[in-house]
Amino acid sequence: MSWIDRTWNALFRRDAHADDLSAEMQFHIDQAIEDGVERGLSLKEARAQAARRFGARTRITEETRDASVTPWLDRFVRDLRFAVRGLSKRPGLFWTGVCSLGLGIGAAASVFSVADGLLWKPVPLPESDRLMTIREAINGEKHGGNPPRLTDWASVTAFSAATGFYGEGLTLLGRGAPVRIEALRVMGDAMETLGVQPQIGRSFTAEEKRGTGEPVVLLTHRFWQRQFDGDRRALSQAINVGGRMHSIVGVLPEAFRYPPDLDVVMPAPADTQASPRSSGFLYVVARLAPDATIASAQAAIDAKAARMTQDNPATDKGLRATLVPLVEDQGDEARKPVLAALGTVLAMLLVACVNIASLLLVRAAERERESAIRVSLGASRGSLVSMYAAESLVIAISGCTLGLLLALFGVDALKAVMPADLSRLAEAQVDERSVAFSIGLTLVCAIGFAIAPALRAARTPIDLALRSDARSTGSAAKLRSRTALAVVQIALSTMLVCCAALMGRSLANMRTAPLGFAPHHLLTASMNFPWDTDSNRIHRFVEDALTQLRALPGVRDAAVVDRFPLGGGTQTRPITIRGRELSPALANKPVGVRGASPNYLSSIGAPLLRGEWLRQRSQGDTARKVVINRTLANLYFAGADPIGQSIHFGKADGGEPRWFEIAGVAGDVRQSAIQREDPPEAWVLLSDVYWPMLSFTVNTNGDPLALANAARAALQRLAPEQVIGEVSVMTERMSKSYREPEVLAYLFGGFALAALLLAAIGLYGVLASDVTQRTREIGIRLALGADRSALLRRFVWQGVRVTAIALAIGLGLAVAASRLLESLLYGVSSGDLPSLAGSASILLIVACAASLIPARRAARVDPAITLRHE
């Protein structure tokens, strides 16, 4: 019988096992009788002899059973049953324990599921641990990949294949109303690198990969199901994507869900693939060759980068490439906040566990006499520990189950409030990984909160059972350990409340930071043309759209820009100034290049500091103008007058410069919620840059939302083949950019509040049981004339003293923890005094309140009743 069989039998087949034994004994007796008869005894004599020989059958059966079932397990099963019965008589204790643990585990499991989905879970691709992103940087500034460098990287033998891709939102036409779909534009050996073969049909040919063949498209499984109901005949069809017919060559397998919201995979167009070495728009991924390691591949690309720098000094000087595992790179932007949230939730869980430990200590105190009696009747210390461990385990199992149920909702709630653009958020779910995490965590917690009572049980003094005085000698020690637990709780809560206060202040700062524009009475609408749309088509559309929008009743002005403020993201280039040598730092510094209609900045209310705004160029006018922001003016023209000077977007040695004359200096417009300082930016006419993704702003007299439908209709009329994106009020669009810090601040706040409540309950519990135990003493004191208010002060003071010690520890923890949060904070430093002081006062107030209730009870003790009671 294997170990597992035995355990199984001991747990669930006890009756069957007993039957087996009984049958074996019966067989033995029968044989003995038969033998006796054979030897010539009468049946009766033989029976009697056999019975005599066999002796007490039940005793043998029992001894045999004890030898065969795993005894400790048997005992533990008994203890578990006993624990369930014992706890069912104490529903208050049981449910407090289960709910604290359940909430803690539920919160932890939810945050872990999201963290795992974002940071650690392997991307659903074959051998995804061999997939590496190649991060390029020039002089330390992050730089996107480009096709010539991709070709260079692909030639490194440490890689079996390499690809570069970028996402593009395209319009699907000819299948009902225009639909926006998400395309992955690839170049290089995309399918070979990702390790994916189409489920049906074929992959791209060499010519198609270069973008020079007939236009082709691979469908994702989900798109195929949605658009073609999974019909194989889709393979012989073509779809109109981005205004061009593309033949469907294959369907990707269902398991290919990376990135998760993808509809189609298409080769990048030939002209995009011909982009120069100076461009930077590709996300480069390579698969390690079978014999390569990350280190060997890193060495190989270091050598390659050195050669590239030599061969292409103009563009590749200062090039440094770093290999980062794909999973890690994907989780990069979410890592810090998610880990911070995970840390917070674990701290809260710890506070909850301490609460349960404290409850179980009370329970142990109640059962002290019972334990003592057991010990004096011969129970081993081990059996006592097992008995207490069983109760902890019952609470742990119930709490963990409740926690996992809560996590099912928790994950969805988190996903609903978190920014949807986190690339792998959709993959977050309560799966076997989060279940394993929760069970492991529960076990750790259970061991943690079971240790104190079990240790106490093991030290139960036997004489206790013999004494009639119910108050044990250990009660002072017990109170001390519970006080220590309360200190831990309050200290941890202090830390959490401080962190929450910092996050709250940071969020408030972020919201009140100057915007540099007036967001009210602005309607916004976005619309994306496909990347290769003819620029004349775009400019004609923009002119018509602006005319039509301005003609709408209630509209004062309409403008267009490449990206909305606070939306984040930007196109950057280093700049060159005509006739000036820039310091190396400035020469390489990325400057935001923004395209807008001439009236954009003035229409959103950005201030003009010097010079004049851009003007619409008339036919034949070739003088290109630019408006720079204040930061750019201060950084590059410190002291000098920038008006009239010329700048070029690109490095000095990057070919024939294209000069823009500076017309004016505008105030800084806030481009991202989390930016700490305003980036240098230059505004040029949208017609001077190629940018097919349009963002319209409409100034209205009244409620901007009232015009939403009219504006959408006007745009749709002008471009019936395009999908008009979100039409919304600017203030609402802005609130979305605060979503991430907001979620984080609320999570921190919620966990801190929960911890604070638990700590208050913990402190209350300690003081309350102290008062109960000392009721007699208090009665005597009062009878002897003690002052009631002095008594009240005494108990409150006891609580405050505990809190003061805990606060000192907690504030220390808070300073340390806030260091870790530093990069998430906005406009508030770690160890910010007002936050710390404010949190400390909150803790003190809560602690006073928690102490006041038991203290008042102590002060109200009626000496007559108490003393008579004894």
Added chain:
Amino acid sequence: MGQTKRSDVLQGTLTLLVLKILEAEPLHGYAITQRILERSGEFLRVEEGSLYPALHRMEQENLIKAEWRLTATNRRARFYSLTAAGRKQLKTETENWLQLSSAVAQVLGVA
């Protein structure tokens, strides 16, 4: 009481005897007692009260394994057989026993 004494002596060596008896073929509990009785010239009578707990303990220790089989007379009985670990144990215990008995014999001066 004399009987108890004898079985006490037996207790320490019961494992060894059972292992030895089972080395030849799988047997059920009753047959084991009979076989030990026969082989010891009717001297060693194994107590049922010792045998079954010992058998189940040995099963627990993975020295023997048990299965239900039919006897020659077509009745269901629990047959015990040696495991690999049991065979090893038999070897070491036999050696120990021989050493012990020769040592005891030397002390008694009968060797």
